[in-house]
Amino acid sequence: MPNWLIEPDFVVERDPDRCIQCEVCVRQCANEAHEFDEELQEVFTDSTRCVGCHRCASLCPTDAISIRPAELEFRPNENWSAQAIRNIYKQSEQGGVLLTGMGNPEPLPIYWDRMLLNASQVTNPSIDPLREPMELLTHIGSKPQRLEFSGGETPQLETTLGPQLELHVPVMFSAMSYGSISYNASEALARAANEVGTYANTGEGGLHEDLRQYAGRMIVQVASGRFGVDVDYLNSGAAVEIKIGQGAKPGIGGHLPGEKVSADISATRMIPEGTDALSPAPHHDIYSIEDLRQLIYAIKEATRYRKPVGVKIAAVHHVAAIASGCVRAGADFVAIDGYRGGTGAAPTMIRNNVGIPIEFALAAVDSRLREEGIRQDAGLIVAGSFRCAADVVKAIALGADACYIGTAALVAMGCHVCQKCYTGRCNWGIATQDPYLTRRLNPNIATRRLVNLLESWAHEIQEIMGGMGINAIESLRGNRDHLRGVNLTDRELNVLGIQMAGE
Amino acid sequence: MKRIIIHEEYCIGCGLCEVHCIVKHSRTGKIIRAFKEERDQIVPGVQVERDGYESFALQCRHCDDAVCIEACMTGAMHRDPETGAVLCDTDRCVGCWMCIMVCPAGAIQQGADGTVASKCDACTDEEIPVCVANCPNEALVLEDEE
Numbered sequence: 316m317p318n319w320l321i322e323p324d325f326v327v328e329r330d331p332d333r334c335i336q337c338e339v340c341v342r343q344c345a346n347e348a349h350e351f352d353e354e355l356q357e358v359f360t361d362s363t364r365c366v367g368c369h370r371c372a373s374l375c376p377t378d379a380i381s382i383r384p385a386e387l388e389f390r391p392n393e394n395w396s397a398q399a400i401r402n403i404y405k406q407s408e409q410g411g412v413l414l415t416g417m418g419n420p421e422p423l424p425i426y427w428d429r430m431l432l433n434a435s436q437v438t439n440p441s442i443d444p445l446r447e448p449m450e451l452l453t454h455i456g457s458k459p460q461r462l463e464f465s466g467g468e469t470p471q472l473e474t475t476l477g478p479q480l481e482l483h484v485p486v487m488f489s490a491m492s493y494g495s496i497s498y499n500a501s502e503a504l505a506r507a508a509n510e511v512g513t514y515a516n517t518g519e520g521g522l523h524e525d526l527r528q529y530a531g532r533m534i535v536q537v538a539s540g541r542f543g544v545d546v547d548y549l550n551s552g553a554a555v556e557i558k559i560g561q562g563a564k565p566g567i568g569g570h571l572p573g574e575k576v577s578a579d580i581s582a583t584r585m586i587p588e589g590t591d592a593l594s595p596a597p598h599h600d601i602y603s604i605e606d607l608r609q610l611i612y613a614i615k616e617a618t619r620y621r622k623p624v625g626v627k628i629a630a631v632h633h634v635a636a637i638a639s640g641c642v643r644a645g646a647d648f649v650a651i652d653g654y655r656g657g658t659g660a661a662p663t664m665i666r667n668n669v670g671i672p673i674e675f676a677l678a679a680v681d682s683r684l685r686e687e688g689i690r691q692d693a694g695l696i697v698a699g700s701f702r703c704a705a706d707v708v709k710a711i712a713l714g715a716d717a718c719y720i721g722t723a724a725l726v727a728m729g730c731h732v733c734q735k736c737y738t739g740r741c742n743w744g745i746a747t748q749d750p751y752l753t754r755r756l757n758p759n760i761a762t763r764r765l766v767n768l769l770e771s772w773a774h775e776i777q778e779i780m781g782g783m784g785i786n787a788i789e790s791l792r793g794n795r796d797h798l799r800g801v802n803l804t805d806r807e808l809n810v811l812g813i814q815m816a817g818e
Numbered sequence: 819m820k821r822i823i824i825h826e827e828y829c830i831g832c833g834l835c836e837v838h839c840i841v842k843h844s845r846t847g848k849i850i851r852a853f854k855e856e857r858d859q860i861v862p863g864v865q866v867e868r869d870g871y872e873s874f875a876l877q878c879r880h881c882d883d884a885v886c887i888e889a890c891m892t893g894a895m896h897r898d899p900e901t902g903a904v905l906c907d908t909d910r911c912v913g914c915w916m917c918i919m920v921c922p923a924g925a926i927q928q929g930a931d932g933t934v935a936s937k938c939d940a941c942t943d944e945e946i947p948v949c950v951a952n953c954p955n956e957a958l959v960l961e962d963e964e
């Protein structure tokens with residue numbers, strides 16, 4: 316049967332008056348959508364191969380290429396959307412699970428957009444961050460319940476403080492493994508984190524030998540596959556994160572296909588070259604909070620209690636109880652990844668339908684930990700689609716200590732969110748191991764762009780705080796009085812723990 | 819002098835350096851007109867060499883001990899006293915191709931009409947050569963060479 320049921324997603328239009336037949340587009344498309352006909356000396360395009368990544372259009376020196384959604388309309392039907400029909404065509408053609416990349420694109424509510432921030436007027440002064448100090452310094456780790464001093468005249472701190480992460484901007488790069496992203500992308504994230512004074516996260520793929528020089532500003536992850544984990548790895552990073560779940564695919568493991576496991580990745584992951592890297596859905600030694608506690612303390616022992624050990628979970632139904640369990644199990648920080656969190660590859664049905672919004676998860680966890688009197692025992696990191704500085708400020712006001720950004724960081728490096736990470740043919744050189752493509756990401760440029768992004772967000776956060784009359788991010792944390800809801804039901808306002816606009 | 823350096827590990831073989839070199843050396847300086855009217859009359863001074871996924875944008879190194887200048891029998895190949903760039907005076911070039919024969923980098927070509935040599939002129943009238951300015955991955959950079 317011909318594949319006439321599979322229609323192009325995009326139409327690539329080439330303006331013949333502008334095209335100079337320079338073939339830049341031909342050389343840039345890893346999906347081979349553009350082809351140069353030697354006989355006719357002309358470039359032709361096969362729209363069915365286009366994934367909408369804009370690489371050709373971005374590099375076209377004459378702006379001759381435009382890409383728009385294919386206008387082949389089905390009969391309008393709210394229930395049977397074009398996507399639903401196309402998915403069935405694809406599955407009935409090929410069989411198997413629908414795969415996708417990046418975060419959930421479905422039109423589900425984005426609660427950040429339904430929360431608005433406060434500012435000072437008349438009765439309390441706002442602060443100009445360009446003239447006065449505006450503190451963004453954030454510490455993540457277990458804080459003592461009270462501080463004890465001795466020494467009378469010259470007080471000495473008697474309380475022993477646990478190990479802390481020190482962030483100059485309350486934004487970190489979330490876990491993206493070497494394997495899911497290219498070496499150059501990993502290097503850029505690590506270098507940018509060092510330059511700005513925040514942290515990058517290795518993801519579950521271990522830490523490449525050459526990147527260990529940046530490990531002082533990296534969180535090393537231990538996931539169910541335990542790839543690349545040994546005592547040196549654990550001790551190389553600034554903190555250790557046990558990955559239980561991921562927002563894009565809660566309850567699901569990972570699978571890095573063998574084709575991507577090159578010599579370098581094999582050495583970093585400590586697995587044979589060319590073999591599939593399979594992360595089981597659960598950790599096979601963790602079936603309870605008690606088991607989790609054993610692993611947390613095994614890692615704390617291995618790192619001599621010098622590094623914070625945290626747990627990353629996906630935002631799911633009983634997230635507050637789960638997070639409370641993690642804190643009681645000894646986690647120094649808990650990272651929660653919401654249902655819009657990104658991924659290099661996930662089953663479409665899981666990504667689009669499993670989990671809960673990070674806004675509710677954060678509010679529920681922060682409230683629960685406060686009620687139980689254990690909020691100070693662990694830092695709270697939230698992830699799952701932070702798109703701008705305002706999202707970060709709202710999250711901190713809702714109770715987070717810091718945010719993880721994944722997609723935003725990739726976009727800063729050139730990602731166009733085409734959602735084809737799982738194909739390994741990323742035209743921007745990010746989610747690929749193909750040596751033809753990885754060289755497209757110059758880590759010097761990518762580092763510069765990531766640093767610019769974090770610095771601009773830091774300035775914006777300072778501006779917003781100044782407007783509120785707050786001069787330290789510590790005073791904003793969990794300060795839900797600075798949030799008001801719009802377009803929210805009473806129940807939603809209740810879970811978020813915020814008041815309605817006008818109240 | 820500042821030299822154009824290629825970091826070949828970041829060269830993506832897109833060929834934009836060649837495109838912009840052609841535009842720079844066209845009569846109009848306008849990209850679409852340059853290609854529609856003069857494409858066959860201009861040999862870019864930078865040439866991208868490709869082999870598999872490796873690629874390399876090559877242009878004249880403007881050597882300190884330029885053997886092409888020594889080999890040129892008419893004095894067409896000369897060093898610009900102001901900028902230090904090695905240039906070819908096409909009015910004096912007789913097309914003997916000795917420069918092409920001796921160039922260790924293989925960076926000199928026959929011009930489009932096959933009568934005179936064609937090479938990179940280091941865009942001496944620009945602050946930054948156009949191939950460097952338009953390299954999307956900063957593989958071509960202008961660096962002080964020791």
